[in-house]
Amino acid sequence: MAETADATYMLRALNLAEKGRGKTSPNPKVGAVLVNKGEVVGEAYHRCVGKEHAERAVIKKAGLKAKGATLFVNLEPCCHIGRTGPCTETIIKAGIGKVVFSVRDPDPRVNGKGVRILKKAGVTVESGLLKKQALQLNESYFSYHKNKRPFVILKMAQTLDGRIATVTGDSKWISGPQSRKLAHRLRAEVDAVVVGMGTVRKDNPALTVRLVKGKNPYRIVLSQSLNFPRQCRLLDNNADYKTIIATNGEAIERFSRTKRGRRSLIYWSLRTDSDGLLDLHDFITKAGEFGFHSLLVEGGGSVAASFLKAGLVDKYIIVIAPLVLGSGISAVSDIRARKLADAVSFDRYFFQASGTDNVFVGYPKRTV
Numbered sequence: 001m002a003e004t005a006d007a008t009y010m011l012r013a014l015n016l017a018e019k020g021r022g023k024t025s026p027n028p029k030v031g032a033v034l035v036n037k038g039e040v041v042g043e044a045y046h047r048c049v050g051k052e053h054a055e056r057a058v059i060k061k062a063g064l065k066a067k068g069a070t071l072f073v074n075l076e077p078c079c080h081i082g083r084t085g086p087c088t089e090t091i092i093k094a095g096i097g098k099v100v101f102s103v104r105d106p107d108p109r110v111n112g113k114g115v116r117i118l119k120k121a122g123v124t125v126e127s128g129l130l131k132k133q134a135l136q137l138n139e140s141y142f143s144y145h146k147n148k149r150p151f152v153i154l155k156m157a158q159t160l161d162g163r164i165a166t167v168t169g170d171s172k173w174i175s176g177p178q179s180r181k182l183a184h185r186l187r188a189e190v191d192a193v194v195v196g197m198g199t200v201r202k203d204n205p206a207l208t209v210r211l212v213k214g215k216n217p218y219r220i221v222l223s224q225s226l227n228f229p230r231q232c233r234l235l236d237n238n239a240d241y242k243t244i245i246a247t248n249g250e251a252i253e254r255f256s257r258t259k260r261g262r263r264s265l266i267y268w269s270l271r272t273d274s275d276g277l278l279d280l281h282d283f284i285t286k287a288g289e290f291g292f293h294s295l296l297v298e299g300g301g302s303v304a305a306s307f308l309k310a311g312l313v314d315k316y317i318i319v320i321a322p323l324v325l326g327s328g329i330s331a332v333s334d335i336r337a338r339k340l341a342d343a344v345s346f347d348r349y350f351f352q353a354s355g356t357d358n359v360f361v362g363y364p365k366r367t368v
Helices: 002-018 052-067 087-094 111-121 132-136 139-147 179-190 197-203 249-258 279-289 301-311
Strands: 030-037 039-043 070-075 098-103 126-127 150-158 163-165 194-196 218-222 243-247 265-269 294-299 314-320 346-354 359-363
Touching: 002 039, 002 052, 002 070, 002 098, 002 132, 002 301, 030 052, 039 052, 039 294, 052 070, 087 111, 098 139, 098 294, 111 126, 132 139, 132 243, 139 150, 150 163, 150 179, 179 294, 179 314, 179 346, 179 359, 194 197, 194 301, 197 301, 243 249, 243 279, 249 265, 294 301
Parallel strands: 070 098, 098 126, 150 294, 150 314, 194 218, 194 294, 218 243, 243 265
Antiparallel strands: 030 039, 030 070, 314 359, 346 359
């Protein structure tokens, strides 16, 4: 019975942590439940970056009832000084008797140090409860610390026969209203959205969050041509909407001269690969150095193929509409799969309904 109760408390902590989705990066999403003699005496979650951590918030709520209580939290408590003080210190001062957490914090400033500090102070520590769910909740955070680069999500909307537009380029709207909300929710959750010049010229997108509440991500245009359309919304001189132009150094020199004084524009100079194309590995490195933990690639077939060929897609989200075109623009350009063995395959995947659409969510096998 005790194990069942513990799992219930941890599930509640995970559900609380979920409330911070899209607001905590570069911090993880964390929820906490404080239980004393079978009574829940406090609940809290990390609301947004810069605000107090879940552990500190829940102890403050519980007050004197925190003494001798058990803390359930989905991530190992931190032990370093950042925007806020170390949670381990707060836990010890409050007299908490036991800490149960799901998974170790991969941040090198923590990564087991929090456990050692708590145990040294006489706090009982247990870990591993609902570990799988905890890893899923903060998948971009764990991926960033494991791979030393942002977590890349490739999102597309297509017909049943794999088309993202008709032969005339008409694509509004392949997906239904609920799926378009999903796209905006994904934007609100990531640090930046990536598109190529084809999408910019065809759709002139704003790449902002409008259909749901949430923060606007950085917008990244990945292109060598920089042949932007007139009245391009991504080039608006609005400091609240930052656009990163990722291209080669020569193109930056030419383009930046025409856009002097634009507070909203940031330039990244990228290397080119052996084919003369922008080096996506260099791009990903710069994105990580900039502080991005997650990227949403919304580009067309060419951009999708480039990221897949480079082995940089961590999560593939395909909205599949109940439509058949028979011809049109393919969702993914040539990825040089000459044999079935060359195809992109998936370690795990699932489908979920989204209004009239179906959504495929998959995690590609690592080939590079």
